[in-house]
Amino acid sequence: MLRIWGRTTSSNVQKLLWFCDEAGIAFERIDAGLSFGVTRTPAYLAMNPNALVPTIDDEGFILWESNAILRYLARKHRQLEWYPEDLKTRATIEQWMDWGSTALAASITPVVWGLFRTPPEQQQPEALRASAEKATHLVRLLDAHLRERDWMVGDRITLADIPVAIQTYRWLVMPWERIGYNRPDLPHAQAWFERLARRPAVQRVVMIGVS
Ligand SMILES: N[C@@H](CCC(=O)N[C@@H](CS)C(=O)NCC(=O)O)C(=O)O
Structure with a gap:
C-alpha cells in the first residue's frame, strides 16, 4: 500500500x-x-x-x-480528468501548481511561521505585514484569473486547483488582525474557494485551521 x-x-x-x-x-x-x-x-x-x-x-x-x-x-491511477494529457492543458496546470507552491506559498508561509511557530516576543509584525501585502497582491492576480471561470484550468477541478487552494485558504483564515493587517475581500477568489469548500475532501483535509 x-x-x-x-x-x-x-x-x-x-x-x-x-x-x-x-x-x-x-x-x-x-x-x-x-x-x-x-x-x-x-x-x-x-x-x-x-x-x-x-x-x-x-x-x-x-x-x-x-x-x-x-x-x-x-x-x-489514470485520474486523467485531474491531469489531462493534452499538452497545453497539462502545461497550464503545471504552471499554476508551480505558482501556488512557489510564489504564493513564499508569501504565506512566513506568516504561518511568524504567527504560529515563533514566540510572541520574537514576532516581527512589520515583516509579516510585508508578507501579507505580497500575498494579497498575488491573490488579486488569482481573483482576476477567476473572474470569468469557475476552476483554475478548463471547466472542472484539476491538479491546478490543489496547491493554489491550500494557500488561498490560509490567506482567507489567517488571523490578520494580530499583525494589524486588513485583508481585503476578493470576491472571485473567495467564490472559487467556496465552491471547493463544498467538497468533503477539502473539509476533511484543508479546512482544519492553520497551526
Ligand atoms: N518543495 C517541497 C517542500 C517541502 C516542505 O517545505 N515541507 C515542509 C512542510 S510544508 C517541511 O517539511 N517543513 C519541516 C517540517 O515539517 O519538519 C514539496 O513541495 O514537497
Whole structure:
C-alpha cells in the first residue's frame, strides 16, 4: 500500500491527502515533521535527504516533492480528468501548481511561521505585514484569473486547483488582525474557494485551521 510521511498540518502533505481522498487512493500515513520529528532519522534521510515532508513509498518506489507526487499519482491511477494529457492543458496546470507552491506559498508561509511557530516576543509584525501585502497582491492576480471561470484550468477541478487552494485558504483564515493587517475581500477568489469548500475532501483535509 502507498505510504505517506508527513504531518496533517503541512500544506504540502495536504495536497496528497486531498488528492488521495478525491481519487479513492488507499494509503497509510505516518506522522513526521516539526514536533513529530522522524525527518532527521537516518532511515528517513535515506529516503528524502531534504529532511522535509511529504515523502511517499509506493510499493518500494520512493518519491518526494509534493507536486511531482501529485502528478505521479494522477498518472498511475489514470485520474486523467485531474491531469489531462493534452499538452497545453497539462502545461497550464503545471504552471499554476508551480505558482501556488512557489510564489504564493513564499508569501504565506512566513506568516504561518511568524504567527504560529515563533514566540510572541520574537514576532516581527512589520515583516509579516510585508508578507501579507505580497500575498494579497498575488491573490488579486488569482481573483482576476477567476473572474470569468469557475476552476483554475478548463471547466472542472484539476491538479491546478490543489496547491493554489491550500494557500488561498490560509490567506482567507489567517488571523490578520494580530499583525494589524486588513485583508481585503476578493470576491472571485473567495467564490472559487467556496465552491471547493463544498467538497468533503477539502473539509476533511484543508479546512482544519492553520497551526
Ligand atoms: N518543495 C517541497 C517542500 C517541502 C516542505 O517545505 N515541507 C515542509 C512542510 S510544508 C517541511 O517539511 N517543513 C519541516 C517540517 O515539517 O519538519 C514539496 O513541495 O514537497
